[in-house]
Structures are given as structure tokens and as C-alpha cells.
Amino acid sequence: MKYRREHQNLRIPGPVPCPTEVIDAQTRPLIDHRGQDFGHMLKNLVERLKRIFLTENDVFILTSSGTGALEASLVNTLSPGDKILAVVTGFFGQRYSDMAKALLIDVEELHFEWGRDIDIGILREALATHPDIKAVLVTHNETSTGVTNDLASISRVVKKEFGKLLLVDAVSSLGSVELKTDDWECDVVAAGSQKGLLTPPGLSVISFSESAWRAYEKSSMPKYYNDLGLFRTFMGIGQTAFTPAISLLYALDKSLELILREGLDSFIDMQREQAFMIRSKVRSLGLGLLAEDRCASHSVTAVKVPENVNADDLVDLLLDEYSIVVGRGQGSLKGKLLRVGHIGKVPEQEIQDLVSALSSALTRI
Incomplete structure (x- = not known):
């Protein structure tokens, strides 16, 4: 894969630098989204996405950010007043929970310290204490803290022990972190195009299990644009329910080709390996990491700064003086850390440039 680097070393956890071939694919002439050529492309896209999700479940492509797919996970499986458990380990877990509250779902929140992963024993206790819970919301890879939660173990508790619906935010894990949708019995998995799928922002993808469809039949949540029943009907005739972002689908088509040519496991x-390299080099500067190695993310690393340094000032300096873009801390971590994204193939020189710039900037802040 070749990347076109202009002026900035973009090291945020999304959107990520896209391969040149993916960017160029968007320049193809548009086609009729109700025609046969589009139908063939859509069918091939879904078949290849299933190989990324590792699922035989239905998979749909929505024209939205990943947030659209997350909302779809809720409105297609739940009804106002349903009780759910939202497991919160960071900013995006909280946002998933807040989204459910906005839909008038009865949300029980289970909080863990930001920078820690989900304690399976505490999760089990929460489900035993609240037998009326219908579904569990989990953020697989918490982008705000650089923590990957053990989804396989979570599933064993949620599905095998308690038989609840498992709804997964995989926005920053799909394509970057091991995610076995079927083996782990994930009922709904939602993600976006702009991270591990190496595609510009604007598309989201969602997998939907048979258990999720049974929940759909009982759901009374108002929905239209995100009604997956409509999408399933239109998929039957090789179409999307609404006008799709055709140029982005071209890009996704090319990115999936590149990822699967390399092999998902290899990718x-x-x-x-990149994540390990970045963590090692950051530690060599004397900086600490928020996440423990055992649960550290492959897609983003949260780097703690010295107590006398405002991390946002450091982020600004890296951009202004070194043309390197890293993510800021979010929520309660604002000003306390910076986030380095390493999704997709990161040239080793860019990793070294980042570390050298960080070392220099720390002496100037």
C-alpha cells in the first residue's frame, strides 16, 4: 500500500491516512444506484465485509458516521423503557450510553476507571443484580483511553451465562483488533469507515444477528432512515434503502481489496507490532502510558504527560512546529494526555519523526 503524504503526519485515531489507491478510487464516474452494476458492487462489498467482521450475519452499509450505526443498533433492537446495561470505560462508552438515554431507554450504567478495562466479575455481578436487563452496550476499543476490552470474555458472561443481547461499538476496533463476531456471539456490531477500514469518513457498517432480528420484531422505537428492516428489503434487490455515497463505496471497495489481499490476520x-513499537519508543522518552500492556489498544495509544505540562499545549506545538497531528485528551482526561493513532500501515519513518518531535517539544513546552 502506498500513502500520499502532503504536509502533515496525521497520527490521530481517525480519520486515518488512506492508501493512495483508495483516495484515487473515488474519482471513478458515478453509476446508477438502482442499476445492475451497483447491485453487483454492493453484493461484493457485503461479502467482503463479512470476512472482516468474521460473520455470516446480515451486514449493512449506511451513509453516516459510525454514530449512525450505533444509533441503528439501539433503535432496531430496543423500545422506549427497555432496561439495558451500558458499560462505560471512557468517553465513547459514555456517549453510547447517553445516546440510549436520549432514546428514552432505561439505562443502568456500570463505570470503570478511565484507563482500565472491564472487570468481568463486576460485570457478572451487575447482570445478576439486574435480571430485567435486556441488552448490554460495550465499547470494544475505547478510543479515549487506548484500552481494548476483552470482548471474548465479556461475551461468555453476557451471552452464555445471562442470555442478553450484546451490542458492540467497534468503531475503532474493526479491522485493527481481533473481533470474532460470530464466535463471540455479538448480536450487533457497529463501526465506521474512517478507521480500520482505511476509507474516508462518511460510511458506517453494521452486522445484525438472528437474535437481533427477533428483537427487531418486538422493537417499537421510532425509526426510518436507520430502519434495518428497510435495508434488508432493498438488499434483496441489490440496492440500498436510500441514495448511497457512491464515491465512498468505490473507496471502500478498494480498501477491502487491499486488506484482504494482505490477509486480515496479517493486517x-x-x-x-506498530503499537508495540510506539509504546516502547514513547516509554524511552520517560513518558507513561494510560493503559496497561495487557489491555493496550493496537489502534491508539494514550500518552500521559508530565504534571507540569498541559497536554493540549503540547498537541498545538507538535502541529505548529513539526506538522504532526495527534489527538487530545477527552472528557476528564482533557489536558492530561495526548492520543497517538496507529491504524493501518504507518511508515516507520513517521513513527520516528513523531518520537523525535515529541522529545524536542517536551524541552520547549
């Missing part, structure tokens, strides 16, 4: 292993 994830490459990102794991």
Missing part, C-alpha cells in the same frame, strides 16, 4: 498483526 491486524502489523498494527499490533
Whole structure:
């Protein structure tokens, strides 16, 4: 994969730098989204996405950010007043919970310290204490803290022990972190195009299990644009329910080709090795990391700064003086850390440039 680097070393956890071939694919002439050529492309896209999700479940492509797919996970499986458990380990887990509250769902929140992963024993206790819970919301990879939650173990509790619906935010894990949708019995998995799928922002993808469809039949939540029943009907005739972002679908088509040509396992292993390299180099500067190694993300690393340093000032300096873009801390971590994204193939020189710039900037802040 070749990347076109203009002026900035973009090291945020999304959107990520896209391969040149993916960017160029968007320049193809548009086609009729109700025609046969589009139908063939859509069918191939869904078949290849299933290989990324590792699922035989239905998969749909929505024209929205990943947030649209997350809302779809709720409005298609739940009704106002349903009780759910939202497991919160950071900013995006809280946002998933807040989204459910806005839909008048009865949300029981289970909080863990930001920078820690989900304690399976505490999760089990929460489900035993609240037998009326219908579904559990989990953020697989918490982008705000650089923590990957153990989804396999979570599933064993949620599905095998308690038989609840498992709804998964995989926005920053799909394509970057091991995610076995079917083996782990994930009922709904939602993600966006702009991270591990190496595609510009604007598309979201969602997988939907048979258990999720049974929940759909009972759901009374108002929905139209995100009604997956409509999408399933139109998929039957090779179409999307509404006008799609055709140019972005071209880009996704190319990115999936590149990822699967390399092999999903190899693609994830490459990102794991990059993450290890970045963590090692950051530690060599004397900086600490928020997440423990055992649960550290392959897609983003949260770097703690010295107590006398405002992390936002450091982020600004890296951009202004070194043309390197890293993410800021979010929520309660604002000003306390910076977030380094390493999704997709990161040239080793860019990693070294980042570390050198960080070392220099720390002496100037």
C-alpha cells in the first residue's frame, strides 16, 4: 500500500491516512444506484465485509458516521423503557450510553476507571443484580483511553451465562483488533469507515444477528432512515434503502481489496507490532502510558504527560512546529494526555519523526 503524504503526519485515531489507491478510487464516474452494476458492487462489498467482521450475519452499509450505526443498533433492537446495561470505560462508552438515554431507554450504567478495562466479575455481578436487563452496550476499543476490552470474555458472561443481547461499538476496533463476531456471539456490531477500514469518513457498517432480528420484531422505537428492516428489503434487490455515497463505496471497495489481499490476520498483526513499537519508543522518552500492556489498544495509544505540562499545549506545538497531528485528551482526561493513532500501515519513518518531535517539544513546552 502506498500513502500520499502532503504536509502533515496525521497520527490521530481517525480519520486515518488512506492508501493512495483508495483516495484515487473515488474519482471513478458515478453509476446508477438502482442499476445492475451497483447491485453487483454492493453484493461484493457485503461479502467482503463479512470476512472482516468474521460473520455470516446480515451486514449493512449506511451513509453516516459510525454514530449512525450505533444509533441503528439501539433503535432496531430496543423500545422506549427497555432496561439495558451500558458499560462505560471512557468517553465513547459514555456517549453510547447517553445516546440510549436520549432514546428514552432505561439505562443502568456500570463505570470503570478511565484507563482500565472491564472487570468481568463486576460485570457478572451487575447482570445478576439486574435480571430485567435486556441488552448490554460495550465499547470494544475505547478510543479515549487506548484500552481494548476483552470482548471474548465479556461475551461468555453476557451471552452464555445471562442470555442478553450484546451490542458492540467497534468503531475503532474493526479491522485493527481481533473481533470474532460470530464466535463471540455479538448480536450487533457497529463501526465506521474512517478507521480500520482505511476509507474516508462518511460510511458506517453494521452486522445484525438472528437474535437481533427477533428483537427487531418486538422493537417499537421510532425509526426510518436507520430502519434495518428497510435495508434488508432493498438488499434483496441489490440496492440500498436510500441514495448511497457512491464515491465512498468505490473507496471502500478498494480498501477491502487491499486488506484482504494482505490477509486480515496479517493486517491486524502489523498494527499490533506498530503499537508495540510506539509504546516502547514513547516509554524511552520517560513518558507513561494510560493503559496497561495487557489491555493496550493496537489502534491508539494514550500518552500521559508530565504534571507540569498541559497536554493540549503540547498537541498545538507538535502541529505548529513539526506538522504532526495527534489527538487530545477527552472528557476528564482533557489536558492530561495526548492520543497517538496507529491504524493501518504507518511508515516507520513517521513513527520516528513523531518520537523525535515529541522529545524536542517536551524541552520547549
